Amino acid sequence: xxxxxxxxxxxxxxxEVCARLVARGHSVTAMVHRTPDILANDGTKxxxxxxxPGDVSLPRMGWSEDEFARIAAGHDLLIHCAATVRFDLDExxxxxxxxxxxxxxxxxAEAGGMEFLHVSTAYVCGDRNGxxxxxxxxxxxxxxxxxxxxxxxxxxxxxxxxxxWAIARPSVVVGEHASGAIRQFDTTYAxxxxxxxxxxxxxxxxxxxxxxxxxxxxxxxxxxxxxxxMDEASGRTFHLVAGRxxxxxxxxxxxGAYPQFHEPALVEPARFDPASLxxxxxxxxxxxxxxxxxxxxxxxxxxxxxxxxxxxxxCPPTGEPYIRxxxxxxxxxxxxxAA
Numbered sequence: 001x002x003x004x005x006x007x008x009x010x011x012x013x014x015x016e017v018c019a020r021l022v023a024r025g026h027s028v029t030a031m032v033h034r035t036p037d038i039l040a041n042d043g044t045k046x047x048x049x050x051x052x053p054g055d056v057s058l059p060r061m062g063w064s065e066d067e068f069a070r071i072a073a074g075h076d077l078l079i080h081c082a083a084t085v086r087f088d089l090d091e092x093x094x095x096x097x098x099x100x101x102x103x104x105x106x107x108x109a110e111a112g113g114m115e116f117l118h119v120s121t122a123y124v125c126g127d128r129n130g131x132x133x134x135x136x137x138x139x140x141x142x143x144x145x146x147x148x149x150x151x152x153x154x155x156x157x158x159x160x161x162x163x164x165w166a167i168a169r170p171s172v173v174v175g176e177h178a179s180g181a182i183r184q185f186d187t188t189y190a191x192x193x194x195x196x197x198x199x200x201x202x203x204x205x206x207x208x209x210x211x212x213x214x215x216x217x218x219x220x221x222x223x224x225x226x227x228x229x230m231d232e233a234s235g236r237t238f239h240l241v242a243g244r245x246x247x248x249x250x251x252x253x254x255x256g257a258y259p260q261f262h263e264p265a266l267v268e269p270a271r272f273d274p275a276s277l278x279x280x281x282x283x284x285x286x287x288x289x290x291x292x293x294x295x296x297x298x299x300x301x302x303x304x305x306x307x308x309x310x311x312x313x314x315c316p317p318t319g320e321p322y323i324r325x326x327x328x329x330x331x332x333x334x335x336x337x338a339a
Contacts, residue, residue, distance in 0.1 A: 002026050002027070002076045002077055002227070002228075003026075003027045003029075003074060003075045003076045003077070004021055004026050004027065004028050004029070004075060004076065004077045004078075004079060004227065005028075005029045005031060005071065005074075005075040005077070005078045005079070005108075005114070006018050006021070006028060006029070006030055006031065006078075006079045006081060007031045007054075007056055007078070007079070007080050007081055007082035007101075007105055008031070008033075008056075008080070008081035008082030008083060008119075009028075009030030009031055009032055009038050009048070009051075009081070010030070010032040010033065010034075010035035010036075010037065010038060010039075011081060011082070012041070012173070012182070012183055012184050012186065012216070013081055013119070013170075013173060013216065013219060013220060013223075014030075014038075014081035014082070015038050015039045015040055015041070015046060015183070016040055016041045016216055016217070016220040017079060017081060017220045017223050017224060018030055018038050018040075018046045018048055019038075019040035019041075019044075019046045019220075020220055020221060020224045021224055021227070022046055022047060022048060024224060024228070027049050028046075028048040028049055029048065029049055029050045029051075029052060029071070029074070029075060030046075030048040030050070030051045030052070031051075031052050031053075031054045031056075031061070031082070032051060032052070032053055032054070033053070033054070033055060033056075033082070034053075036051065036053075038051065039183060040183075041176060041181065041182065041183045041216055041217070041220070042181065042183070043183055052067075052071065056082045056097060056100075056101030056102075056104050056105060057096040057097050057100055057101050057104070058104070059104060059107075060104070060107075060108075061104060061108065068108070068111065069111070071108070071112070072108055072109075072111035072112030072114075073111075073112050074112070075112055075114055076114060076115065077114055077115045077116075077117060077227060077230065078105060078108065078109045078112075078114045078115070078116050078117070079117045079119070079223065079227060080102060080105045080116065080117065080118050080119060081119045082097070082101055082105070083097060083098050083101070083119070083151070083154075084097045084098060084147070085147065085186065085187070086147065086187060087145045087146070087147050087187065087291040087292070088287075088291055089146060089147075090146075091146055094146045094147065094149070094150035095150065097150075098147070098150035098151055098153070098154050099150050099153045099154055099157070101154075102118065102154035102157050102158065103157055106157060106158065106161045106163065109161075109163055110161070110162065110163060114163070115163065115164045115165070115166075115230045115234070116158065116161070116163040116164065116165040116166075117165070117166050117167075117168065117223065117226060117227050117230065117233075118154065118155065118158045118165060118166070118167045118168070119167075119168050119170070119223065120151045120152075120154065120155050120167050120168065120169045121147075121148065121151045121169055121170060121171070122169040122170060122171040122212065122239055122240075122241055122300070122302050123144070123148050123151075123171070123295075123300070124138055124139075124143075124148060124151050124152040124155060124169065125139065125300050125302075126139040126141065126142030126143050126144070126148065126152075127142040127143075127144065127294070127298060128142065128298075128300060129298055129299040129300060129301075130299070130300070130301055131301050131303055132239075132300045132301060132302050132303060133303050134169075134236070134237045134238055134239050134303060134304070134305070134306045134307070135236070135237060135306070138152050138155060138156065139152075144294035144295070144298075145291070145294070155167055164230065164234045164235075165234065165235065166226055166230060166233040166234055166235070166236055166237070166238065167236075167237040167238065168219075168222065168223050168226055168238055168240055169237060169238065169239050169240060169241075169302075170214055170219045170222075170240040170241070171212035171213070171214045171239075171240070171241040171242065171302060172188060172211065172212060172213050172214065172295070173214055173215075173216050173219050174188070174189075174213045174214070174215065174216065174326055175215065175216060175325070175326050175329055176215055176216055176217045177215035177217055177218065177316050177318075177322065177325075178325075179325060179329060180322070180325035180326040180327070180328060180329035180330075181329050182216060182326075182329070185330075185335055187288070187291070188292070189330070189335070190288055191288050191289045191291070191292045193330075193335065193336060194284055194288055194289050195252075195255065195262070195264050195289060196255050196258075196261040196262065196327075196336055197261065197262065197336070197337065198261070198262030199280070199281065199284050200264065200281055200284050200285050200288075200289040201262060201264050201265060201281060202264060202265050202267055202272070202277060202281070202285075203252075203264050203265070203266055203267070203289065203293065203296050204266075204267055204268070204269045204272035204293050204296060204297065205248050205266035205267065205268070205269075205296040205297060206268065206269060206296070206297040206298070206299075207268070208247070208299055209247070209248045209295075209296055209297050209298055209299050210245035210246060210247050210248065210298075210299045210300075210301075211245060211246050211248065211251055211295060211296075212241050212242050212245045212246070212300070212302060213242060213246065213318060213322070213323070213326075214240060214241050214242045214315060214318075215315070215316070215318070215322075218240065218315045218316065219240045221313070222238070222240040222307060222311065222313070223240070225310070225311040225313065226238055226307075226310065226311070229310055229311070232310060233310060236306060236310075237306070238304070238306055238307040238310065239302045239303065239304040239306075239307055240304070240307065240315075241302040241304050241315065242315050242318045243302070243304055243314060243315050244315075244317070244318055244319065245299070245300075245301060245302075246318065246319060246320070246323070248266065248296055249266070250319075250320055251323065252264055252266065253320075254320045254323040254324060254327070255327070257324075258327065260337055260338070260339050261327075261336075266296075269297055274286065274290065
């Protein structure tokens, strides 16, 4: 049994990670920002050992010196899930939470002599296409948004620390594999809803572009598996990805297979002009769907060989049947219309 501190424990991924750690018999302290409850992906409360409010953007997480010292000394491993995953923030917000928050988490781990497992994103590859290896160097530029750039900056801090560290890189985290269920619908789902319901009818897309949707249970289970193998994982990076990307065209055809939904027109980026869209669609595209346009224009093929060797596990099959399960769950809970 390890004594593990999880930042961002009230978040979608952090809550499921806590649930799996507790189920495995670990002693878990959950650090939260505002939300007091720790919930698994199925919505059940997780009985962690302690819940501590804190703010990763503040020095010492906003704690007193005594509280900081107590928490630092009481844990063997820090799993850093806390981050903002929005794509529409100012650079200062990313700097405070995703970069500064990582620096503050590192300082806490250093004070307690903890190991450090950092949750990043596979899309720190930037605008690269083709094979993306887990040990490829971070690009200096080419990031689609401030989120990607800030996660890359956070990774650099981790790599340059003196801690025993490992980095987990999920791709686009969506619902549980078998059922498609997900506890909360974040901005990725908000963009999907606008497209499916026909309020955004055009998307800039490069022929051959792909998406990598990964089930939350594979990601959370993978993080726990890395945490339990930190001796072997130390100093290495692991992709938590589907391993079988989905062509954009097949993704939108899966949407259009439902009679109540709209299959958007895919327009090559050179011919796509958001200003030519109808007024309402133009506003929605700018505010939500357009933030994800870069993901319709790339074809990164994430290799997860190191993860599979470390853990002996791989992501279960995804593809169109999995997309349909995601859509069916959205309909069943009322997030998408049934007719």
